Amino acid sequence: GAGVSQTPSNKVTEKGKYVELRCDPISGHTALYWYRQSLGQGPEFLIYFQGTGAADDSGLPNDRFFAVRPEGSVSTLKIQRTERGDSAVYLCASSSGTGYEQYFGPGTRLTVT
Amino acid sequence: AQKITQTQPGMFVQEKEAVTLDCTYDTSDPSYGLFWYKQPSSGEMIFLIYQGSYDQQNATEGRYSLNFQKARKSANLVISASQLGDSAMYFCAMREGYSGGSNYKLTFGKGTLLTVNP
Numbered sequence: 001g002a003g004v005s006q007t008p009s010n011k012v013t014e015k016g017k018y019v020e021l022r023c024d025p026i027s028g029h030t031a032l033y034w035y036r037q038s039l040g041q042g043p044e045f046l047i048y049f050q051g052t053g054a055a056d057d058s059g060l061p062n063d064r065f066f067a068v069r070p071e072g073s074v075s076t077l078k079i080q081r082t083e084r085g086d087s088a089v090y091l092c093a094s095s096s097g098t099g100y101e102q103y104f105g106p107g108t109r110l111t112v113t
Numbered sequence: 114a115q116k117i118t119q120t121q122p123g124m125f126v127q128e129k130e131a132v133t134l135d136c137t138y139d140t141s142d143p144s145y146g147l148f149w150y151k152q153p154s155s156g157e158m159i160f161l162i163y164q165g166s167y168d169q170q171n172a173t174e175g176r177y178s179l180n181f182q183k184a185r186k187s188a189n190l191v192i193s194a195s196q197l198g199d200s201a202m203y204f205c206a207m208r209e210g211y212s213g214g215s216n217y218k219l220t221f222g223k224g225t226l227l228t229v230n231p
């Protein structure tokens with residue numbers, strides 16, 4: 001079946017602009033996670049959704065970052081007033097909610113110029 | 114203190130030989146899980162193996178095995194019979210706690226770049 005998909009695969013934006021990154025999880029997966037991977041680092045947790053609600057947003061770095069999952073499937077990560085330090089690969093993962101394994105998407109590479 | 118420590122930035126191994134990638138972790142939670150993921154140059158994260166803190170036996174998945182030493186808080190990945198396609202970044206990760214829910218957010222180490230030589 002289809003895996004986790006993320007769009008766009010690459011996004012280049014200017015400092016100060018607003019961006020939206022989309023994640024389409026595996027069908028039926030209730031748990032969805034966003035991670036950020038900076039160059040040379042491991043992924044860092046941003047936010048976790050169980051169904052439609054953000055059950056844990058402790059990893060969001062500041063209030064410029066926001067994520068939604070209005071229908072419990074597709075999620076959008078929104079970044080306002082982008083900064084050069086936001087440049088990274090943004091990874092989305094989903095799981096069934098009862099299993100421990102997370103299935104990752106290919107990521108969106110965000111570059112802020 | 115870092116929760117996941119991978120002390121080997123890079124490792125080299127000859128094709129067909131075994132290699133061990135080190136991982137130590139830090140948690141005070143009695144319930145936790147340890148994971149290894151592979152990230153090829155294409156960027157996707159591929160799940161390899163999982164070990165729960167209460168599991169009595171070391172986890173194995175094909176050519177991958179996890180050398181779990183609870184008292185030492187280490188969870189090293191052993192890859193047997195290395196193949197050229199094993200060349201990639203390898204990340205150790207941990208999930209802490211069990212709240213009765215399903216939040217399995219992961220904390221990752223910085224990774225080890227494995228290069229398999231022909």
